[in-house]
Amino acid sequence: MAAALRGFRYLVGRCNKHDFAYVSTRCLASKTQVGFVGLGNMGNPMAKNLLKHGYPVIATDVFPESCKEVQELGAQIVDNPAEVADKADRIITMLPSCPNVMDVYTGPNGILKKVKKGSLLIDSSTIDPAVSKEMASAAEKLGAVFMDAPVSGGVGAATSGKLTFMVGGAEEEFNAAKELLSCMGANVIYCGQVGTGQAAKICNNMLLAIGMIGTSETMNLGIRLGLDPKLLAKILNMSSGRCWSSDTYNPVPGVMEGVPSxxxxxxxxxxxxMTKDLGLAQDTATTTRTPVPLGSLAHQIYRMMCARGYANKDFSSVFQFLREEESQ
Amino acid sequence: MAAALRGFRYLVGRCNKHDFAYVSTRCLASKTQVGFVGLGNMGNPMAKNLLKHGYPVIATDVFPESCKEVQELGAQIVDNPAEVADKADRIITMLPSCPNVMDVYTGPNGILKKVKKGSLLIDSSTIDPAVSKEMASAAEKLGAVFMDAPVSGGVGAATSGKLTFMVGGAEEEFNAAKELLSCMGANVIYCGQVGTGQAAKICNNMLLAIGMIGTSETMNLGIRLGLDPKLLAKILNMSSGRCWSSDTYNPVPGVMEGVPSxxxxxxxxxxxxMTKDLGLAQDTATTTRTPVPLGSLAHQIYRMMCARGYANKDFSSVFQFLREEESQ
Amino acid sequence: MAAALRGFRYLVGRCNKHDFAYVSTRCLASKTQVGFVGLGNMGNPMAKNLLKHGYPVIATDVFPESCKEVQELGAQIVDNPAEVADKADRIITMLPSCPNVMDVYTGPNGILKKVKKGSLLIDSSTIDPAVSKEMASAAEKLGAVFMDAPVSGGVGAATSGKLTFMVGGAEEEFNAAKELLSCMGANVIYCGQVGTGQAAKICNNMLLAIGMIGTSETMNLGIRLGLDPKLLAKILNMSSGRCWSSDTYNPVPGVMEGVPSxxxxxxxxxxxxMTKDLGLAQDTATTTRTPVPLGSLAHQIYRMMCARGYANKDFSSVFQFLREEESQ
Amino acid sequence: MAAALRGFRYLVGRCNKHDFAYVSTRCLASKTQVGFVGLGNMGNPMAKNLLKHGYPVIATDVFPESCKEVQELGAQIVDNPAEVADKADRIITMLPSCPNVMDVYTGPNGILKKVKKGSLLIDSSTIDPAVSKEMASAAEKLGAVFMDAPVSGGVGAATSGKLTFMVGGAEEEFNAAKELLSCMGANVIYCGQVGTGQAAKICNNMLLAIGMIGTSETMNLGIRLGLDPKLLAKILNMSSGRCWSSDTYNPVPGVMEGVPSxxxxxxxxxxxxMTKDLGLAQDTATTTRTPVPLGSLAHQIYRMMCARGYANKDFSSVFQFLREEESQ
Known part of the structure; x- marks a missing residue:
């Protein structure tokens, strides 16, 4: 873990060498207005953290009632993304899926209708990296900079400002993005060109799903073979079977405290x-012609779980899905 | 990790409470003769470590030439397992697969033909736990104790005495087994009743295979999406995608030093x-009617790799198998 | 279909050339006593069909009440398989799984305890071909002939005498077996050496399971894409997607009449x-080191269905399992 | 099969009832000019068949050399799709993938730039049904009718005019489409609203892939279990394992004549x-949230085959891919 953290510091450090080359006045004009589009479960606490850090926020959402809380905390609410772009040259967007992102950026009242030259547009939605690239290219034609910065961590991390941001885009703009993202997250990692933030997020979640299903079926098998679940978890965690799902988020009730199981x-x-993210992983794998046999099966298993009533349970409930029904 | 190690110490500690109840003279008669059957790649260095620790060794192997090395180091070589059992009341067996184990124990010249009452028989082969239970039951009828104690760690760990033993069998016999196994391994873990040592080994290796294939396809996907492999590995290892295959044994050439990739x-x-172990996992899953979708697919992928010429490469070569052929 | 039937007649015809070489008096002594072990759902109607064809039947079953019906129809009931073998030199066995077969043949009151030289033993159970080979080898040592002859077709076909038998064993004994099996089945196919009857049965059912799940997910996908299910079935059945599950046993309610859907x-x-048969397919694939990726996943899907309450529904209910829950 | 053919005639017949209501002069003006965009391996013989049936053809292709053959046969070649639309009110397009279709219809020199009101646009490309719907909606705004009509059958069927067309679009326009498509195909099937032609094609090919891989692994398993491949194929084809890949296009060399194996x-x-079509199936399954576990694994297996050098072999070569390498 220490090594991993060192690695993380190194990554961030790497970006600093470009500071000197950074000329935009945007970044220097700290604490000027920041736009925010998408005030859902994640966007709301994120915008609040910007306000807490002293940034004036101009926000909008398709559901007016979603805007109330941040408005009460001092945010200015406008009608649509184009108006946000009219008033702010740094904008963060946090939206549920690709079509929303395309609409918010390139729709009739989209950001790009009124974006100013030199604006910094940061999209924290989790979407197909191909769409991120499209948006970046459309923004570039208007002289603006688009970066993808999807997050890892849920509502809790969004509230406590402990999200991890995986950022893709021009390296020389990374520090400007980091200035804002640091208000909302504990880790801000530069991943490479536009779309690589999405790629990193998607890859992590695909491997996470594989690890979770793998841990669940392994624990289930071990229990049926007569092993005590806590003991089995300990053995795996000392051995080469160890993974985040076995040692940090074990899916078997009673093995660990403070986790959804x-x-x-x-x-x-x-x-x-999780199923949505696995769909994105599958899409990018198909587009890049990459075989992902386990990722693909993990996708299908979570898809079956959605069809069988598990949609709103934590993704570690795959242990429950695979286990024999109690009534039998 | 610290927690895991604590867990491990606890496990071992748990067994000590039974010391007082332990009455066999076997254990007290330390440094009396130890039998060893199966002097292959693993058995050879294991037997040598017993000799190094001062135990007189009586050994046999179906291939006489395999016996030379330990004979030169002082071991007494006999013709067959029955003769080993005639001369030693503590015997360790290390064999390639189920039929060998059945032959060595219950065959016409098998251990059980001449086993003495009270003998301790420890099988370190990786086999179906159902066979371990059968052998234990046959031994018990003759008044002997059978324990399964498969290992994790390869020839290197066997040579340096750093194997991990996962032990199944009567808890009151665990210390006697541990006395011997500690000469050959760094960790000796009590897993439960007979067969649970095998179960733990099989479960770990199934999850390991899933993690390795998952890591390989994830790394491949990330690389095709434009991510630097070292950077992707770092991000995964800081995040919930982390697993042993990503942080300790990364399958992508150049990401890590000192690993087969x-x-x-x-x-x-x-x-x-690995394919053999996944076959055992599949067998036990079928017998216990446990769904193991990813474990089963992992088995099939390694099976395909064997069919396509990867049989003797390290199991992390699945990264190479999934990657586009260079000639294309 | 005509071609397939021609193929079938050819197969049967092929065996006739051996008639002249056939010397056993067993076969000539038509309508002498036939033994029958295992009077369950399948065995009961099969034994009745032997009686209907004029064969005196000597039968046994572990559950005495299972014997009543055939006893009333004239069968002689004895205590155990050994007594059956004492009284009949042609015996048919129909049992649920491998351990039962081993017990009935090689157990303490097993057939082989009293089998006569030259006896013909036909096992219609569906079991691992390796066990069939073991039984054949044990029978051969006592001068008896063992053949495996698993059936396709359920209780209905057993009742109406329309089963298909897939027969493995010495080709020169095939006609003797066929004489009896023809009383109970419409097709009797010679498959090759001992175990190949099982192999054919297992292979067919594995491909059947793959076709059924494939048809179910394809129909479900088509329906969600806006296709009428009957129309989609027609298109598939005219095209290269055609299979038995799409054209004869369609899993979508309303597409076809007279099927479980x-x-x-x-x-x-x-x-x-079906799950049991897929377990056998998986076992034989593992033993012969054959990759069966879809067969293996089909096994796991049926395994998950058993865990989720589908154990007693027809295997075409996989369509229902994959479809979104109605309550959602 | 007879039932299926009856079904097919019924489908075609069903459409005739709409004849009386059909008022477009397009259809009545038989043998007026027909546009054709995309003269590749498939488009070339298709356009030739239109010419053979006496239709004047106006064609274009991005590669001028692709136009030579049809030009010599009397077709008029123009510069781009817009010019085709300027001269013909019935246009057929046959293109490799989604981006090509979007460009040919909605690009700067696309058909929709100059399409006339009432024109009939038939796209025979195999693409995502969502794209077909988009094109249909764009055409409708300009008063034109778009239908999707992907084909089954390869270059041979295209040459001999024996393709099967699966047609989606307004039912009242089906006869007009059928008039043209009948020149190029033996079967023209009405599937439903726009996109259902693609849906039917994609569904068929997904089930085909599943059947082919299933047949391959089943035949391979049977052979390793000692069955003669021809005999095994015969047994499957008489039984419930039967499918198009087993009885018409068997993947095992020597079982059948006149097939790629x-x-x-x-x-x-x-x-x-095949891999491309499975990618489309996966995309539509992800979009409609449909679980397709076997279809998804089939996709991944063909993806792996592409990565291992099988891209240009017939899709039945999966038998070869799964079989043990001969050198081992």
Missing amino acids: GNNYQGGFGTQL | GNNYQGGFGTQL | GNNYQGGFGTQL | GNNYQGGFGTQL
Whole structure:
């Protein structure tokens, strides 16, 4: 873990060498207005953290009622993304899926209708990297900079400002993005060109899903073979079977405290959301002609779980899905 | 990790409470003769470590030439397992697969033909736990104790005495087993009743295979999406995608030093051996009616790799198998 | 279909050339006593058909009440398989799984305890071909002939004498077996050496399971894409997607009449039985080191269905399992 | 099969009832000019068949050399799709993939730039049904009718005019489409609203891929279990394992004549093309949230085959891919 953290510091450090080359006045004009589009479960606490850090926020959302809380905390609410772009040259967007992102950027009332030259547009939605690239290219034609910066961590991390941002885009703009993202996250990692933030997020979640299903079926098999679940978890965690799902987020009730498996799979990261991310992983794999046999099967298993009533349970409930029904 | 180690110490500690109840003279008669059957790649260095620790060894192997080395180091060589059992009341067996184990124990010249009452028989082969239970039951009828104690760690760990033993069998016999196994391994873990040592080994290796294939396809996907492999590995290892295959044994050449991926997948743990262990996992899952979708697909992928010429490469070569052929 | 039937007649015809070489008096002594072990759902109607064809039947079953019906029809009931072998030199066995077969043949009251030289033993159970080979080898040592002859077709076909038998064993004994099996089945196919009857059965059922799940997910996908299910079935059945599950046993309610999908998946071939056969397919694939990726996943999907309450529904209920829950 | 053909005639017949209501002069003006965009391996013989049936053809292709053959046969060649639309009110397009279709219809020199009101636009490309719907909606705004009509059958069927067309679009326009498509195909099937032609094609090919891989692994398993491949194929084809891949296009060399397996997997339907279609199936499944576990694994297996050098072999070469390498 220490090594991993060192690695992280190195990554961030790497970007500093470009500071000297950074000429935009945007970044220097700290604490000027920041636009925010998308005030849902994640966007709301993120915008609040910007306000907390002293940034004036100009926000909008398709659902007016979503705007109330941040308005009460001092944010200015406008009608649509184009108006946000009219008033702010740094904008963060946090939206549920590709079509929303395309609409917010390139739609009739989209950001790009009124974006100013030199603006910094940061999209924290989790979407197909190909769409991120399209948006970046459309923004570039208007002289603006688009970066993708999807997050890892849920509503809790968004509230406490402990998100991890994986950022793709021009390296010389990374520090400007980091200035804002640091208000909302504990880790801000530069990943490479536009779309690589999405790529990193998608890759992590695909491997996470594989690890979670793998851990669940392994624990289930071990239990049926007569092993005590806590003991099996300990053995795996000392050995080469170790993974985040076995040592940090174990799916078997009673093995670990403070995780959704101990709370009837409430809270955590919903099966439906994981399924969406696995769909994105599958899409990018198909586009890049990459074989992802386990990722693909993981996608299908979560898809079956959604069809069988597990959509809103934490994704570790796959242990429950695979286990024999109690009534049998 | 610290927690895991604590867990491990606890496990071992748990067994000590039984010391007082332990009455066999076997254990007290330390440094009396130890039998050893199976002097292959693993058995040879294991037997040598017993000799190094001062135990007189009585050994046999179906291939006489395999016996030379330990004979030169002082071991007494006999003709067959029955003769080993005639001369030693503590015997360790290390064999390639189920039929060998059945032959060595219950065959016409098998251990059980001449086993003495009260003998301790420890099988370190990796086999179906159902066979371990059968052998234990046959031994018990003759008044002997059988324990399964498969290992994790390869020839290197066997040579340096750093194996991990996962032990199944009567808890009150664990200390007697541990006395011997500690000469050959760094970790000796009590897993439960007979067969649970095998179960733990099989479960770990199934999850390992899933993690390795998952890491390989994830790294491949990330690279095709434009991510630097070292950077992707770092991000995964800081995040919930982290697993042993990503942070300790990364399958992508150049990401990590001192692992088979940096050496054209030479050495390490062969694809064929992993395939055998996945076959055992599948067998036990079928017998216990446990769904293991990813474990089963992992098995099939390694099976395809064996069919396509990867049998003797390290199991991390699945990265190479999934990657586009260079000639294309 | 005509070609296939021609193929079938050819197969049967091929065997006739051996008639002249056939010397056993067993076959000539037509309508002498036939033994029958295992009077379950399948064995009962099979034994009745032997009686109907004028064969005196000597039968046994572990559950005495299973014997009543055939006893009333004139069969002689004895205590155990050994007594059957004492009284009959042609015996048919129909048992649920490998351990039963081993017990009935090689157990303490097994057939082989009293089998006469030259006896013909036909096992119609569906089991691992390796066990069939073991039984054949044990019988051969006592001068008896063992053949495996698993059936396709369920209770309905057993009752109407329309089963298909797939027969493995010495080709020169095939006609003797066919004489009896023809009383109970419409097709009797010679497959090759001992175990190949099982192999044919297992292979067919594996491909059947793959076709059924494939048809189910394809129909489900088409329906969600806006296709009428009957129309989609017609298009598939005219095209290269055609298979038995699409054109004869369609899993979508309303597409076809007289199949379990039209009757809430009652009757037919239970998911649990299919899962058992897929377990056998997986076992033989593992033993012969054959990659069976789709067969293996089909096994796991049926395994998950058993865990989720589908064990007793027809195996075409996989359509229902994959479809979105109605309550959602 | 007879039932299926009856079904097919019924489908075609169903459409006739709309004849009386059909008022467009397009259809009545038989043998007026027909536009054709995309003269590749498939488009070329298709356009030739239109010419053979007496239709004047106006054609274009991005590669001028592709136009030579049809030009020599009397077709008029123009510079781009817009010019085709300027001169013809019935246009057929046959293009490799989604981006091509979007460009040919909605690009700067696309058909929709100059399309006339009432024009009939038929796209025979195999693409995502969502793109077909987009094109239809764009055409409708200009008063034109768009139908999707992907084909089954390869270059041979295209040459001999024996393709099968699966047609989606307004039912009242089906006869007009059928008039033209009948010149190029033996079967023209109405599937439903726009996009259902693609849906039917994609569904068929997904089930085909599943059947082919399933047949390959089943035949391979049977052979390793000692069955003669021809005999096994016969048994499957008489039984419930029967499918198009087992009875019409068997993947095992020597089982059948006149199929690619008998010709080192040359010709036929390339693995790469099948992989593309499976990618479309996966995309539509992800979009409609449909679980397709076997279809998804089939996709991944063909993806792996592409990565391992099988891209240009017939898709039945999966038998070869799964079989043990001969050198081992």
